[in-house]
Amino acid sequence: MIKLTIPSEPVPASRPRVTRRGFAFTAEPYRSYKKMANQVIKEQYSTEPLQGALHVQIKFYRSVQKSVSKVERRRRLLGVHRPTMKPDIDNLFKAVTDACTGIVWKDDNQIVSTKSDKFYSEEPRVEIYVEEL
Template structure:
């Protein structure tokens, strides 16, 4: 099993932006999403030195967000203990999209190879994303 850690505040994939030039319309990633994908790719290259995975993949993605500063000590403790987990935006699938797109060409040939997924959102004093990948 491959384990990667992205030690940074997680950023979800943003909505694509559109540019119209005459008859042609093209899309691009928002700058914040693009920068985060580059950061994830950098950490993936540093932590994974194997061959590109080609088979069916099982991916576990755990997102650890920072706890907001403007809450009580009791609520902070509940969040850090896992009693209260993030139920606010961004959606977990947008985190997944940002991370898996960034790992394409570094860990796997194509993120279409991912057939099974388990995801979770948590609070932590150390914001990060943990990725576990297993070839089935």
């Protein structure tokens, strides 16, 4: 099993935006996150991309909002209250799999099984577990 960690607040994949003149572009926060994640993943995984069917588990750890009370903050950090608000977990998953494509695996269509979780943490990060089937 391969374990990779992106030590940053998770950022969701965004849809391409289109200008009035018809030019498509990607939002800056997603573009810079994907670039940073690519570099981190390349540093942690330096072998050839995997070829076969894959199971991918991703755990997203996001920071607790500053506006919550101390009691609620503690509940969130203990896992009693999990993140149920935006960003959506599928967009977070897409951002990470896009960053791993071409480095850890050749194409994300190799992923045949997935598991994703969102948690609160003092240390925002993304943990990626990849297993060949």
